[in-house]
């Protein structure tokens with residue numbers, strides 16, 4: 092096929108731009124160069140293209156109900172079941188659904204019909220334990236096959252799931268169980284982390300002592316085996332025994348309204364505690380499947396490896412729901428996605444013939460820093476590479492494409508968030524010119540703007556706030572238990588109900604270039620992205636301030652020697668007592684670990700006599716950020732204590 096349009100509204104004038112190759116375009120799922128125009132002209136009907144990828148029990152008549160913004164409803168009179176769409180309809184083709192690569196050399200593989208059997212057995216067991224439609228089931232598991240199986244079993248019976256990242260502390264689990272009034276928990280005895288056995292069950296026991304309500308039933312997966320026996324209380328059930336007793340039982344997939352909640356996902360906000368973002372069944376699954384097909388170019392015959400923890404939105408959308416909705420094979424990789432042993436990554440790609448590899452910019456940067464390219468493995472199965480989570484600089488972009496894609500495959504730099512549910516900004520790999528360093532134009536159907544503080548679009552080349560100015564199917568419906576908070580966090584700032592103008596604020600800074608490509612400039616609030624997860628600095632700071640002997644602290648995101656963003660915690664301690672600084676340092680590290688989850692890198696703790704402050708006493712975070720990232724920083728004479736900069740620098744260089 093010959094390409095008729097070189098990129099986004101005409102050919103690119105940017106010398107660094109790279110055209111997609113003809114072989115890729117010829118086979119791409121989307122290669123109509125006018126797709127953005129046609130989506131715009133037929134909006135919101137264009138989104139039936141996404142909904143048509145799904146099987147509906149009751150076909151919707153309404154596409155978008157926008158009568159009560161910002162509480163938009165998509166396909167509201169339609170009914171479907173997400174589990175049916177991800178499993179039942181693919182059973183006949185009987186592809187492999189899941190390839191699991193566990194720690195310590197364990198692997199397992201599930202065809203769609205094997206997945207069907209186990210999900211049905213678990214769904215029957217859940218119902219038998221009393222789980223009914225709309226009960227929130229909390230899942231606290233590492234990346235083992237039982238995690239997606241549990242998600243899908245919940246979806247089958249219409250019980251929304253809330254997956255809590257397995258590396259989180261007992262406190263974090265308890266907060267999330269309480270916030271969702273969740274009475275059912277699926278967890279495990281423990282798991283391996285870099286060869287060590289972690290006792291997950293003990294954390295669960297701790298969490299259950301802390302919750303305000305009662306957790307009625309707990310299902311425990313035996314991940315560690317006989318070597319580490321664990322005791323079960325009366326209302327705790329062994330996963331395997333349950334599956335055995337319900338094997339062969341089929342459970343009808345419940346017909347859910349498209350607007351019914353599929354899952355909750357907790358993420359940090361700008362105010363208060365972590366918030367449970369609520370995702371819908373129809374709109375979420377439709378747009379997730381569509382972007383998997385359009386941006387990740389996935390077909391049912393493909394194998395995709397989205398190297399991200401399923402405890403985060405990336406894993407929900409592009410390890411589980413998107414690939415399975417399309418009937419493809421998805422790879423699950425246990426262990427920390429941000430500390431991959433690069434050789435292992437290459438051997439997995441080689442052995443499993445990965446066609447689409449999608450991972451975080453952080454992981455790419457750390458792979459790049461640690462290893463020279465290695466050609467022992469055959470990576471030729473790779474057709475497309477994707478990156479997410481942070482801006483990827485042009486060097487890392489080229490290294491990624493060269494190393495994993497032989498300098499040939501397209502790379503998609505995908506911008507999105509927990510709240511958007513699916514990818515929002517990216518090039519379409521079969522259509523658009525790539526520009527390393529810029530994510531791309533908005534995907535078809537999206538109206539995305541860069542605005543000034545008053546909400547007016549700024550000129551191209553100017554930095555501003557990134558907003559989404561039109562609803563989209565996979566958008567978060569609300570924040571669990573907090574419609575007001577949903578409005579406050581995301582809509583208030585740039586919307587004007589008087590003129591019926593609604594704009595969703597992303598929290599990111601960005602700029603457009605002349606060709607409609609968006610360059611992301613990072614968060615504009617006190618939120619940092621560590622190991623592809625979002626953290627509010629004040630949450631970590633308040634934990635640190637609770638430590639005895641600590642007087643002040645400022646937390647910023649900085650780069651470690653492997654190029655990853657990690658937490659840099661600057662701490663001052665009481666002066667006049669004999670303070671055990673090492674002890675404080677250990678406690679601060681523990682506090683950070685509780686916040687970021689123990690699979691992430693803890694970062695650095697810098698104990699300093701003072702923090703850089705303005706004359707009015709405000710901590711200069713920006714300066715700390717520059718110091719932590721080895722960036723140039725300007726004149727520090729406006730500081731009340733400019734001498735502290737040198738002291739901090741030398742404290743850092745000692746590390």
Ligand code: WT7
Nearest residue numbers: 479480481482504505506507508509611624625
């Ligand atoms: C924040 C969302 C959704 C995937 C993982 C993180 C940043 C995401 C990109 C990108 C530059 C990016 C933004 C965004 N981000 N993708 N391609 N280029 N920045 O999900 O925890 O909800 O974080 O990640 O700052 O707001 P999340």
